[in-house]
Amino acid sequence: MTVETLPLERGKGLAAWRQIAERLETDITSGAWAAGEQLPPESAIAERFGVNRHTVRRALAALAQRGIVRATQGRGTFVETPPLPYPIRQRTRFSEAVTQAGREASGDLIGSRIVEASEREARALAIEPSENLLELRTIHRADNTPLSISRTLLPLPRFAGLDRTFAQTGSLTRAYAKHGVPDYVRIATRISARGASTEEAALLEMPAGRVVLVVDSVNAEPTGSPIQVTRALFAADRVEIVLEP
Amino acid sequence: MTVETLPLERGKGLAAWRQIAERLETDITSGAWAAGEQLPPESAIAERFGVNRHTVRRALAALAQRGIVRATQGRGTFVETPPLPYPIRQRTRFSEAVTQAGREASGDLIGSRIVEASEREARALAIEPSENLLELRTIHRADNTPLSISRTLLPLPRFAGLDRTFAQTGSLTRAYAKHGVPDYVRIATRISARGASTEEAALLEMPAGRVVLVVDSVNAEPTGSPIQVTRALFAADRVEIVLEP
DNA sequence: GCCTATTTGTTCGTATGTATC
DNA sequence: CGATACATACGAACAAATAGG
Numbered sequence: 001m002t003v004e005t006l007p008l009e010r011g012k013g014l015a016a017w018r019q020i021a022e023r024l025e026t027d028i029t030s031g032a033w034a035a036g037e038q039l040p041p042e043s044a045i046a047e048r049f050g051v052n053r054h055t056v057r058r059a060l061a062a063l064a065q066r067g068i069v070r071a072t073q074g075r076g077t078f079v080e081t082p083p084l085p086y087p088i089r090q091r092t093r094f095s096e097a098v099t100q101a102g103r104e105a106s107g108d109l110i111g112s113r114i115v116e117a118s119e120r121e122a123r124a125l126a127i128e129p130s131e132n133l134l135e136l137r138t139i140h141r142a143d144n145t146p147l148s149i150s151r152t153l154l155p156l157p158r159f160a161g162l163d164r165t166f167a168q169t170g171s172l173t174r175a176y177a178k179h180g181v182p183d184y185v186r187i188a189t190r191i192s193a194r195g196a197s198t199e200e201a202a203l204l205e206m207p208a209g210r211v212v213l214v215v216d217s218v219n220a221e222p223t224g225s226p227i228q229v230t231r232a233l234f235a236a237d238r239v240e241i242v243l244e245p
Numbered sequence: 246m247t248v249e250t251l252p253l254e255r256g257k258g259l260a261a262w263r264q265i266a267e268r269l270e271t272d273i274t275s276g277a278w279a280a281g282e283q284l285p286p287e288s289a290i291a292e293r294f295g296v297n298r299h300t301v302r303r304a305l306a307a308l309a310q311r312g313i314v315r316a317t318q319g320r321g322t323f324v325e326t327p328p329l330p331y332p333i334r335q336r337t338r339f340s341e342a343v344t345q346a347g348r349e350a351s352g353d354l355i356g357s358r359i360v361e362a363s364e365r366e367a368r369a370l371a372i373e374p375s376e377n378l379l380e381l382r383t384i385h386r387a388d389n390t391p392l393s394i395s396r397t398l399l400p401l402p403r404f405a406g407l408d409r410t411f412a413q414t415g416s417l418t419r420a421y422a423k424h425g426v427p428d429y430v431r432i433a434t435r436i437s438a439r440g441a442s443t444e445e446a447a448l449l450e451m452p453a454g455r456v457v458l459v460v461d462s463v464n465a466e467p468t469g470s471p472i473q474v475t476r477a478l479f480a481a482d483r484v485e486i487v488l489e490p
Numbered sequence: 491g492c493c494t495a496t497t498t499g500t501t502c503g504t505a506t507g508t509a510t511c
Numbered sequence: 512c513g514a515t516a517c518a519t520a521c522g523a524a525c526a527a528a529t530a531g532g
Binding site for chain 2 (some may be wrong): 501
């Protein structure tokens, strides 16, 4: 695919790296490079625009920042896949959302431990503060790309051992089923957004500082009694939250 | 206030700029520099850690990205004031949500013009592409602090002149009422998040690159026929979206 | 498994532009 | 106006990760 090779406008107020970022973005949206495809090496792009490699790197960093490309040391720079629609409704199942988009869902347990309920968490779960909770830290992927990391809190002793069940099944829904909860619904959701910390970014396999959507939710049994508090961090440029009434 | 001056660990796998970012963040959270305070010049920080100024700039860029500091050309780099998150409810109108929280709501029309419907917009509004739409650009404040900026599209000729009505009333709900739409409902919502552009940040009176929540919504008459497409950008530091079933 | 070429990541040095005080 | 401080850009070198022979 051919791309524009017009010279940059130098000394006209718009920094070279910004112009390069714009031109590269146009190339991508116009289909010169498809999703998943590899961009030319930085050195080649630098030559194309007649600038130093640093200037190209500044432009690529801006595009990476916005989730348009992703660079991997030793491999190259690749066009990111467009965000996956993630529906949130009364019953939200991660695996359903992913498979419906034609991608393969997987979930892994990173770790689990027992923690004391904070005041906020106790109120949400309708229990006493300092009661014990089972904390699950999980990561969810679509086609092996991490979409979200979650911290889930469950009351004890009722859900003791659910961490092992989850590790086996890879699905919270199936783990619940084995603990006597055939169905559950979402009763409260809060959504915010911020930059990711270094650790969060590492788990999500994205550069530090990229944006995460923070989704706090409370799930309950169909009877209405709350059984789960979750904070999920979604890589904001891999997921688009869709609300369905 | 004194700060650590321990040397960096060089050649140990962790890049110098990451160590510097961590140390500076520790300095800030430990109170060495309070909110609003000015950091030492990049040259001084470079000297403190025994690195080139570029390395310090890389670290500061990472912190600025996360909203911890803000650099202004010619002035210096400053510690950002901690964000004050603000809840907003989904089922209510903007002005209702703000006044219910005991704050004063205001809406201003930044500009309006006539545009052609894109393919996406036409599909959402159930009209033909390239039909004319009225575009409203608005800003919404609570107690004079901008919470969001919006781009609203309305079909023409039905809503011709609604821009003037909105400018007078400062409320879309009231403007609708004067155009024969006593009530409307949200039929589709998509939520994503990203860094703000320079212009967006300026309108929201926040530093460039800070996170905005992007809320795309389609509103319809109670009969179900869509009458409005809106993209609202919320300053993520000032708003937390609350979903209520 | 090793070696090598390729590609991105980091760091330094240097210079100039531009905004603020 | 000059001094200060951040913004942009170039050149050079080496490190680190990856892919392929």
